[in-house]
C-alpha cells in the first residue's frame with residue numbers, strides 16, 4: 001500500500017477535525033486507522049509531515065473547487081490514491097468519475113469503503129500509469145476534467161511527457177486539467193530532502209518538465225494559481241519557505 005497516499009489521508013483526516021476545516025474528508029480516518037503503523041508519527045517523518053501538511057490541505061481544497069466549478073461531466077483522477085471525492089463531493093447529475101491507481105491501492109481502499117455509496121458514477125481502474133493504460137468506458141468525445149494530485153513530483157521529464165501526451169490525446173475540446181507545481185522549489189522541501197529518514201520519500205521526487213510550456217505548446221490555455229494567495233484567502237498561515245501553487249489548463 002502506498003505510504004505517500006496514506007500520508008495524504010492522515011493530513012485530510014486531521015484537517016477534517018478542525019472547526020475551520022477547508023474540506024470534510026471524514027472517510028480518511030478509516031484509512032489511517034486501518035494502517036496505523038504505515039506512517040511513523042515520531043522521528044524524522046514528523047518533519048516531513050509538517051512540510052507537506054499545509055500544501056496537502058491547500059491543494060485538496062483547491063482541487064475540490066476546481067472539480068466542482070468544472071462543466072465537464074467526465075472526471076479522471078490520475079493516481080487517485082485514497083482520494084474520497086467520489087463519495088464526499090456534491091457532483092452534478094450525470095458525472096462519471098474514473099479513479100486510476102495501482103491495484104494494491106484499490107484492494108486496500110475499496111475494502112474499507114464497501115458500505116459507502118458514491119455520489120457519482122465511480123469507475124475504478126487498477127493500472128500502472130507507466131504502462132500503455134486505458135480507461136474502460138471512457139468517452140474521448142466528451143470533455144474531461146483531469147486531476148493529477150501528488151503525482152507529477154514523482155515522475156521524471158520523460159514520464160511526465162508520456163503522461164501528458166496520453167491525456168492530450170484523450171481530451172476533447174473543453175477538457176481541463178489541474179495539478180500542483182513548483183513545490184520542489186520550496187525551501188522547506190529542499191531542507192526536508194536532506195533530513196535523515198526522509199530519503200525513502202525524497203528519492204522519489206523527480207520533476208523536471210516545464211508542464212506549463214508543454215501544455216501551451218499543445219494548444220491548452222494555462223492559468224497559474226499562487227499557493228500563498230489561496231492560503232491567505234482561506235485564512236491559513238503560510239509556512240516559512242513555502243513555495244509553489246497550481247496550474248490549471250483548458251483545451
Ligand SMILES: C[S@@+](CC[C@H](N)C(=O)[O-])C[C@H]1O[C@@H](n2cnc3c(N)ncnc32)[C@H](O)[C@@H]1O
Pocket residue numbers: 002004005008009078079080081082083100101102105127128129130148149150151154
Ligand atoms: C502522494 S499519493 C497521492 C494520491 C492522491 N492523488 C491524493 O492526493 O490523495 C501518490 C499516488 O500515486 C500512485 N502511483 C504512484 N506510481 C503510480 C503508477 N506508476 N501508476 C499508478 N499510480 C501510481 C500511488 O499509488 C499513490 O496513490
